[in-house]
Amino acid sequence: MKLVAVSSCPTGIAHTYMAAEALEQAGKAAGHEVHVETQGAAGSTPLDPAIIAAADGVIYAADLEVKDKGRFAGKPFIDVGVKKAVHDAPGVIAAAVAAVEAGVPAGSAPAPTGLTTKVDRNAGVGTRIRQWLMTGVSYMIPFVAAGGILIALGFMVAQFAAGSDGVIAVTKVPVTHLLNDFSVASGMDWAALLFQTGAIAFGFLVPILSGFIAYAIADRPGLVPGIVGGAVSVAVGAGFLGGLVTGFMAGFLALWISRWKVPKGVRGVMPVVVIPLLSTFVVGLVMFVIIGQPIASLMSGLSSWLNGLSGSNLVLLGALLGAMMGFDLGGPINKVAYTFAVTGLATQGLATDAVQYRIMAAVMAAGMVAPLAMALATVVRKRLFTHAERENGKAAWLLGLSFISEGAIPFAAADPWRVIVSSLIGSSATGALVMAAGSAQRAPHGGIWVLPLISNPIAFLGSVAVGMAISAAVVIALKSARTNEFVLAEQAADAEADAQALVPAAA
Numbered sequence: 001m002k003l004v005a006v007s008s009c010p011t012g013i014a015h016t017y018m019a020a021e022a023l024e025q026a027g028k029a030a031g032h033e034v035h036v037e038t039q040g041a042a043g044s045t046p047l048d049p050a051i052i053a054a055a056d057g058v059i060y061a062a063d064l065e066v067k068d069k070g071r072f073a074g075k076p077f078i079d080v081g082v083k084k085a086v087h088d089a090p091g092v093i094a095a096a097v098a099a100v101e102a103g104v105p106a107g108s109a110p111a112p113t114g115l116t117t118k119v120d121r122n123a124g125v126g127t128r129i130r131q132w133l134m135t136g137v138s139y140m141i142p143f144v145a146a147g148g149i150l151i152a153l154g155f156m157v158a159q160f161a162a163g164s165d166g167v168i169a170v171t172k173v174p175v176t177h178l179l180n181d182f183s184v185a186s187g188m189d190w191a192a193l194l195f196q197t198g199a200i201a202f203g204f205l206v207p208i209l210s211g212f213i214a215y216a217i218a219d220r221p222g223l224v225p226g227i228v229g230g231a232v233s234v235a236v237g238a239g240f241l242g243g244l245v246t247g248f249m250a251g252f253l254a255l256w257i258s259r260w261k262v263p264k265g266v267r268g269v270m271p272v273v274v275i276p277l278l279s280t281f282v283v284g285l286v287m288f289v290i291i292g293q294p295i296a297s298l299m300s301g302l303s304s305w306l307n308g309l310s311g312s313n314l315v316l317l318g319a320l321l322g323a324m325m326g327f328d329l330g331g332p333i334n335k336v337a338y339t340f341a342v343t344g345l346a347t348q349g350l351a352t353d354a355v356q357y358r359i360m361a362a363v364m365a366a367g368m369v370a371p372l373a374m375a376l377a378t379v380v381r382k383r384l385f386t387h388a389e390r391e392n393g394k395a396a397w398l399l400g401l402s403f404i405s406e407g408a409i410p411f412a413a414a415d416p417w418r419v420i421v422s423s424l425i426g427s428s429a430t431g432a433l434v435m436a437a438g439s440a441q442r443a444p445h446g447g448i449w450v451l452p453l454i455s456n457p458i459a460f461l462g463s464v465a466v467g468m469a470i471s472a473a474v475v476i477a478l479k480s481a482r483t484n485e486f487v488l489a490e491q492a493a494d495a496e497a498d499a500q501a502l503v504p505a506a507a
Contacts, residue, residue: 001032003096004052005059006066008039009082014330014399014406016040019061019085026089032097034059039067047071057100059092061085063131076100086406087413130332135216136209136247137339143204144342144444150198152442152453154191155352161187167352170195205346206230206243210250213243217251221258221271225250225279232287237296240343245295246283254279303347306355314355314435321359322366322431322467326423329370330406337363342444357440361454364403365439365464366431368447370423371400371407372464373471377479380472384479389414400468403447418478426471433463 005023009015020036027034035055037047039062046068058077060066061084076099078092085092158166166188173192183189207230214226229246233239257275266274324337341363344356378385378393385393392410399407412419437459443450451457 001057001097001100002051002055003027003032003034003057003059003093003100004047004055004072005034005036005085006039006062007036007082007085008062008064008066014404015063015082015086018406018409019082019089022089023059023061023085023092026093030090030093030097032093034093039064057096059085059096061092076103086409130335132213132216132248132251133244133339134335136211136213137335137342139212140205140209141342141444143201143208144345145446147198147201147203147205148345148442148444149446149450149453150194150201152198152450154193154195154198155442156191156452157187157194158191161191166191202346203234205343206234206240209240209343209346210243210247213247214251214254217248218255218258221254221275221279222251224276225254225283228280229283229287232284232292233295236287236292237299238287238292239296239299240346241299241302242287242292242295245291246287249286250279250283253282299347306344306359314358315432317359318362318366318431318433318435319428320431321363322369323424323428325363325366325405325431326370326427326471327420329408329412329423334367334405338367345442345444353440357442357455358435358438360444361439361441361460362431362434364441364445364447365434365460366427366467367405368400368403368464369427369430369467369471370405370419371396372468373400373422373426373475374408374411374419375400376468376472377475381476381480384476386414401448403445415479418475422471422474422478425474426467426469429470430463430467433466434460437463439463 005020007016007019007023009019016038017040020038023036024034035047035051038044044067049071052071055072055075058072058075060077060079061082062079063082078095078099080092080095154170155167158170160166162169170188170191173188173196175196178189178193178196181189182193207227210230210233211223211227214222214229216222226247229250230243233242233246236242238245254275257278258270260270262270262274321337321341324333327333341356341360344359347354347356350356375393375396378390378396382390389411392407396407396411408419408423412423437456439454439456439460441450441454441460443453446453448461451460454460
C-alpha cells in the first residue's frame with residue numbers, strides 16, 4: 001500500500017522529524033511505501049503531486065494545522081498527534097491501512113491559508129491552555145534564537161576588539177553612529193551592529209508571544225490586540241508576565257467580539273476595523289490603567305529574587321530545572337522549564353552576569369543529558385538493548401549534542417520507568433553543576449554548536465559529561481537488574497518443568 005503523511009509539532013524542531021522517520025521505518029517494516037512531508041521550523045518541501053495522486057491514504061501526524069490540506073482531498077485519512085507517530089508508529093500505520101481498507105473517512109476540507117495553529121477545541125481546559133501557550137512560545141523562539149545569538153556574537157567581537165571593557169562599551173554605541181559613521185575596518189562597529197540587531201530582535205519577544213497566544217485562541221482577529229498588548233507590556237515594564245496576560249485577554253476579547261450578531265452591512269468591516277479597534281483599545285486601557293503597574297512590580301520582584309539567589313539556592317534551582325528537563329523529554333513539564341528559561345532572557349535591563357543567563361545554561365545542559373546518556377549506554381552495554389535501540393543510540397548522539405531531549409523518547413517508550421529515573425538523576429545533577437560552575441548562555445538553543453557563546457564552556461561540557469555518565473550508569477544498572485530477574489525466572493521455570501517431568505517416571 002502507498003501512504004503519504006504530514007508531520008508537524010508546535011516548535012517544529014524535534015518531534016516533526018522524529019515522527020517522519022518513525023513512520024517511514026514502520027511503513028517499510030510492514031511492507032508499505034510511506035512518503036512524509038515535514039512541516040517544521042526549517043520549512044518544508046511539498047510532496048510531489050504525482051506521489052500524492054498515487055497514494056492510497058493519508059496520515060496527518062500533526063499538532064499544527066496542515067498547510068495546503070486540500071491537496072489530499074478525496075483520500076481516506078487518519079488524523080493523529082505527532083507524539084502518537086513517535087511513540088507508536090506501527091499502530092499509526094496499521095490504523096491508516098485500516099482506514100484505506102474501510103474507505104472511510106474520505107476527503108478533507110482545505111485548511112485556511114496563511115498562519116495556522118491547531119488547538120483541540122474538545123480537549124480539557126488544561127490541555128487547551130498548554131496548546132495556546134505553546135503556540136505563542138513556538139513563534140517566539142526564532143526571535144529569541146536570532147536575538148540572543150546576535151547579542152552574544154556582538155559581545156564576543158567587542159571583547160576581541162577592545163578587551164573586557166568592550167562588552168560594556170558596545171551597549172553604549174548609538175544607532176546614529178552605525179547610520180552615519182560605520183567603519184568596515186572597526187571591530188567595535190561590527191560588534192555594535194551585531195548587538196543592535198540582536199537587541200531589536202529581542203524587542204519582539206513579548207509582542208510575538210502575546211500575539212500568537214491570542215491568535216491560537218481567536219485566530220486572525222486576535223493578532224492585532226495580542227501584539228499591541230505585548231508591546232504595551234514592554235512599555236510599562238510588565239515583561240513576559242504581562243505578555244501572557246495580554247495574550248489571553250486579547251484572544252478571548254477578540255473571540256467574543258467576532259461572535260457578535262451584527263447587521264449584514266457591518267460584517268465586512270468587522271475583521272478589518274471593528275474587532276482590532278475595540279479589542280486593542282480595551283487591552284491598552286486595562287494594561288495602562290488597571291493591571292500594568294501591579295504586573296510590572298511583580299516582574300521587578302521576580303527579577304530581584306532571581307538575582308539575589310546565590311550559593312546553595314542557585315544549585316537547588318539548577319537541580320530542580322534539570323529534573324524538569326529530564327522528566328518527560330520534551331513533554332509539558334520539560335517545556336515549562338524551557339519556557340521559564342527562554343522568557344527570562346526577555347527580561348528588560350538584564351546585567352551581563354544576570355542569573356537568567358545561568359538558568360538558560362543549566363536548562364540547556366540538562367536537556368542534552370538524556371539522549372547522550374542513552375547513546376552512551378548502548379555502546380557500553382550493547383546486550384541490554386535491542387538492535388533498533390542501538391540504531392536509535394547512534395542518532396541520539398547528534399540529537400543530544402544539539403539539545404534535542406526528544407532523542408531519548410524511543411528508549412523511554414520501550415522502558416519508561418528505568419529511562420525516566422536515570423534521566424531525572426543525571427539531568428538534575430547537570431543542572432546543579434552548571435549553576436555551581438557559573439556558566440551562562442544567551443542563546444536559547446543550539447547545544448554544543450553554540451559553545452563559543454557560553455561562558456565557562458569547559459565547566460559546561462564537564463557538567464554535561466558528568467550527568468551523561470550518571471544517567472548511563474543508572475540505566476545500565478536498572479536494566480542489568482531486570483535482565484538478572486528474567487534469567488532467574490527462566491531458570492526457575494526450567495527447574496519446575498524438569499521436576500514435573502520426573503513425577504510420572506517416579507510413579
